Amino acid sequence: MKEYRDHYFLKARRENYPARSIYKLRELDAKFRLMKSGMKVLDLGAAPGSWTLIAAEKVGCEGLVFACDIQNTDTVFPPQVIFMREDIFDRSAAFEARLDEFNPFDLVISDMAPRTTGVHLTDQMRSLKLAQEAFSVACRRLKQDGAFVVKIFMGPDIQQLLVPMRQTFSVVKSFKPKSSRAESKETFFTGLHFLKELV
Numbered sequence: 001m002k003e004y005r006d007h008y009f010l011k012a013r014r015e016n017y018p019a020r021s022i023y024k025l026r027e028l029d030a031k032f033r034l035m036k037s038g039m040k041v042l043d044l045g046a047a048p049g050s051w052t053l054i055a056a057e058k059v060g061c062e063g064l065v066f067a068c069d070i071q072n073t074d075t076v077f078p079p080q081v082i083f084m085r086e087d088i089f090d091r092s093a094a095f096e097a098r099l100d101e102f103n104p105f106d107l108v109i110s111d112m113a114p115r116t117t118g119v120h121l122t123d124q125m126r127s128l129k130l131a132q133e134a135f136s137v138a139c140r141r142l143k144q145d146g147a148f149v150v151k152i153f154m155g156p157d158i159q160q161l162l163v164p165m166r167q168t169f170s171v172v173k174s175f176k177p178k179s180s181r182a183e184s185k186e187t188f189f190t191g192l193h194f195l196k197e198l199v
Contacts, residue, residue, distance in 0.1 A: 022050035023179035024188070025109070025149075031175060032190050034107055034147055035059060042105045042141055043067040044088055044134050045112030049075030055109065056081050066102060068095065088112070088133050104143035110134035110150040113186070124155030124185070131161050131189075138191075139168060148191040155185075165191050 029035050035058035046052045046067035055065045056078050067077075068086040077083060086095045112134060114126035131152040138148040148169065152158060165172045169191030176187045 022054055024111075024177040025051045025054050027177035027179060028149055028175060028188060028190065029054075029058065032147070032149075032173070032192065034109075034149065034190075038062045039106040040064045040102055040104075041066070042099070042108045042137070044108065044110040044137060045069055045130070046083065047071045047073040047075075049073050049077065049083075051109060051111050052077060052081055052083070055107075064102060066099065066105070088130075088137070099141060103141055104146065105141050106143060106146050108134070108138040108142055108146070108148045110138075113151060113153075120153075120185070121155065124153045125157065127151075127153035127186075128155065128157055128161060135161060135165060135168075138194075142194045144194060144196075146194040148194065150189050151186055152189060153185045154187055161189065165189060168196065169194055 035041065035055060037060040039059045040063060041055045041059060043052050043055060043065055047069035049067070052065055052067040053075070059065060059080065061080055063080055065081045067081060067083045068088070070085070070087050072085050073083065082098070084095055084098065086092065110131070112130040114123060114130060116123045131150045134150045135148070142148065152161065162172065170193035171191070173190045173192070174187055175190060180186055
């Protein structure tokens with residue numbers, strides 16, 4: 001597997017963050033003003049933990065970041081973080097019960113990505129399924145006026161996600177951070193001002 005050692009990779013290493021993806025969330029937050037002190041954030045696909053760490057910094061000790069991933073992580077999180085190993089497509093009763101304790105959330109973020117095959121259409125379809133599941137969770141867990149950020153690989157079927165998002169949020173924006181690799185098909189859809197769960 002090719003190991004990229006670009007500017008953001010090296011910067012993350014210097015600043016002791018587990019992955020370069022930290023700078024993507026920083027750019028998203030700077031653009032859309034997503035996070036502030038005291039918020040409750042649900043982080044889907046959190047491992048190895050860069051987005052969780054940034055969210056924890058932003059919400060502070062009075063906030064909460066509930067993070068989960070199908071993989072475990074060795075990252076040491078501050079006290080305002082709860083991390084659970086969980087399959088988003090097969091959520092356990094224990095996981096749902098913990099979410100119920102903190103529901104509703106101010107922000108749901110998802111940096112989930114599929115294991116890539118190198119076949120663009122297959123990878124895009126798998127990415128769409130992850131994004132749709134993240135959207136489903138957000139609809140059930142967001143408070144009124146909350147926000148949602150989700151990564152997706154761009155492809156011919158993105159309207160399957162954009163259409164319901166536009167029915168559920170007052171504003172939906174597409175944004176590719178500068179810290180994303182130029183060759184990457186990823187982009188991030190951001191829904192602002194959650195209205196209601198789509199029926």
